[in-house]
Amino acid sequence: MTKLIIPRAEHSISRSQLSPNGVKVLYKLRDHGFTAYLVGGGVRDLLLGREPKDFDVVTDATPTQLKKLFRNCRLIGRRFRLAHLHFHDEIIEVATFRAGADSNAAEADDDAENELPEQPVAPEAPSDAALDPALDDLGTRHGRDGRQLLGGPRMLKSEDGMVLRDNVFGTPEEDAVRRDFTVNALFYNIADFSIIDHVGGMEDLKNGMIRTIGDPLVRFTEDPVRMIRAVRFAAMLGFNVESRTEAAIGELCASINKATPPRLYEEVLKLLMMGAGERTYQMLRHYGLFEPLFPHFDAWLSRESDCYPHVRVGKALEWIDERIGAGGQVSAPLLIALMFGEYLEEKVSGFREEGFAPQPATDAALADFAAELCATVAIPNRVLIAVREIISCQLRFQKTPGRNARGVVIRHVFPDALAYLRFLEQLNPPKRPLADWWQRFAEEQAAPQQPAATPASGEAGEAKPKKRRRRRRRKKPAGGAPATE
Numbered sequence: 001m002t003k004l005i006i007p008r009a010e011h012s013i014s015r016s017q018l019s020p021n022g023v024k025v026l027y028k029l030r031d032h033g034f035t036a037y038l039v040g041g042g043v044r045d046l047l048l049g050r051e052p053k054d055f056d057v058v059t060d061a062t063p064t065q066l067k068k069l070f071r072n073c074r075l076i077g078r079r080f081r082l083a084h085l086h087f088h089d090e091i092i093e094v095a096t097f098r099a100g101a102d103s104n105a106a107e108a109d110d111d112a113e114n115e116l117p118e119q120p121v122a123p124e125a126p127s128d129a130a131l132d133p134a135l136d137d138l139g140t141r142h143g144r145d146g147r148q149l150l151g152g153p154r155m156l157k158s159e160d161g162m163v164l165r166d167n168v169f170g171t172p173e174e175d176a177v178r179r180d181f182t183v184n185a186l187f188y189n190i191a192d193f194s195i196i197d198h199v200g201g202m203e204d205l206k207n208g209m210i211r212t213i214g215d216p217l218v219r220f221t222e223d224p225v226r227m228i229r230a231v232r233f234a235a236m237l238g239f240n241v242e243s244r245t246e247a248a249i250g251e252l253c254a255s256i257n258k259a260t261p262p263r264l265y266e267e268v269l270k271l272l273m274m275g276a277g278e279r280t281y282q283m284l285r286h287y288g289l290f291e292p293l294f295p296h297f298d299a300w301l302s303r304e305s306d307c308y309p310h311v312r313v314g315k316a317l318e319w320i321d322e323r324i325g326a327g328g329q330v331s332a333p334l335l336i337a338l339m340f341g342e343y344l345e346e347k348v349s350g351f352r353e354e355g356f357a358p359q360p361a362t363d364a365a366l367a368d369f370a371a372e373l374c375a376t377v378a379i380p381n382r383v384l385i386a387v388r389e390i391i392s393c394q395l396r397f398q399k400t401p402g403r404n405a406r407g408v409v410i411r412h413v414f415p416d417a418l419a420y421l422r423f424l425e426q427l428n429p430p431k432r433p434l435a436d437w438w439q440r441f442a443e444e445q446a447a448p449q450q451p452a453a454t455p456a457s458g459e460a461g462e463a464k465p466k467k468r469r470r471r472r473r474r475k476k477p478a479g480g481a482p483a484t485e
Helices: 020-031 041-047 063-069 103-113 172-177 201-207 216-222 225-237 243-258 261-272 277-286 295-302 312-325 332-353 358-373 381-396 405-409 414-427 434-446
Strands: 004-006 036-039 056-059 073-076 082-086 091-096 140-142 148-151 155-157 163-166 187-189 194-197
Touching: 020 036, 020 056, 020 091, 036 041, 041 187, 041 201, 063 073, 063 082, 063 091, 194 201, 216 225, 216 243, 225 243, 225 261, 225 277, 261 277, 261 332, 277 312, 295 332, 295 358, 312 332, 312 414, 332 358, 332 381, 332 414, 358 381, 381 414, 405 434, 414 434
Parallel strands: 056 091
Antiparallel strands: 004 194, 036 056, 036 187, 073 082, 082 091, 140 148, 155 163, 187 194
16 A cells, blocks of 8 residues: 655644653654654654553564653563553553564464574573563574574464564564554654554544454454454444454454453453443444453343343443443442342342341352353452442442441442442332432541530539549668568
8 A cells, every 4th residue: 555644734633632641752762763653652642632542652663672662661562572661650552663474474473482502501680682582683682792592583473363473673664554554643743743654544543444454354353353453443433444454353253262361351441431431342242352252241232131121230331431431430340240240149049048147149140140250251359349249239229328327438448339229210210319318428428527615724524633632652761670660
């Protein structure tokens, strides 16, 4: 595709819209002779008139050079070697231009990984470069005498084509082509304030289209999480998914579980916390991605309860979207509790029917839920514990005030549990809103207590404290004779 340069006069991005820290990084790299561009979601959002959440930089400086140039640099990642520049109020992510690698090169690198010299020399106090398999041209580590210590492939793929490591450095053109979607591959050039488009991203941005760069079947095989990202961008931006990209998602949706469960949890959290969770949820189900992520929950959704479909999930996500849209915050435990609340409550009821007491029934329901998801979307234990407390509080809220009501409002999950209660009361308005009562009680407990008035000194009726007379110890007379009166 022909390279397209959009001059400053023909686009809407101004330096004043950029992060001051991001501008400093771009200029410092330029002043030291490196090429550096702003890239990705920051450029896309600015062109759409949206406020970017982060500013990422791409450059021809290697990770080692970035480490030497910036004192606040931390190198992270093995699969994708990145530099994080830490400022007091944000982190600027800087990546080196990367290039793709064909399967032969990947296989050659894979073979080289197991090749060791006959007598490797153990280095003394190895440098950063010696410890980083992504820093030299061969992707290997070296001792102080230059001999190879351990091979490490710069590009590594699994047998089915999934990228396991990608640290092949390349040119700006190659870097743009290896990115996921056209709208995320636009560069902003600080040198002349132009936009550089190698892949037709500006056209797709104008048409509201999410399109993979290259063959979508290959790109989704390399990284299955890209299918989730396609849904996220389409839902967040209100775009459509291009037909070939859409067809590839339908064909490969079952492979989403090849990504690790912790990574899928983070991606799902991003999906549902961006203010368009309900639309995202509907798109995930439409494209067949929801079932492999939440197989048991999806099977439950497909079954009706008392001849009625389960619609509470969508209403919960709409409630979350409204709260986020109004500038409010939603924690991960509250999101999980709201989204899976009806499902969890039904599990609790099932254990209660088996004879479990209320709290053990809740514990058993959450344990069962965690076991269902551990192989697909691994929710951290701390989040599950908080979800359990949110569900448990709902029964306690029925007693006003009950015993030790103050102990309820000082629990760290109380705000989330109260928000959950408000959602339930919004679905089925009660005659006596419990959420309002608990809100008032919590405010009363938080208000500073006024000290009781004491009478002024000298007033009638004042009871002066009596001084306690100090007893003296009697001294024994010399000679040990008994004391006499």
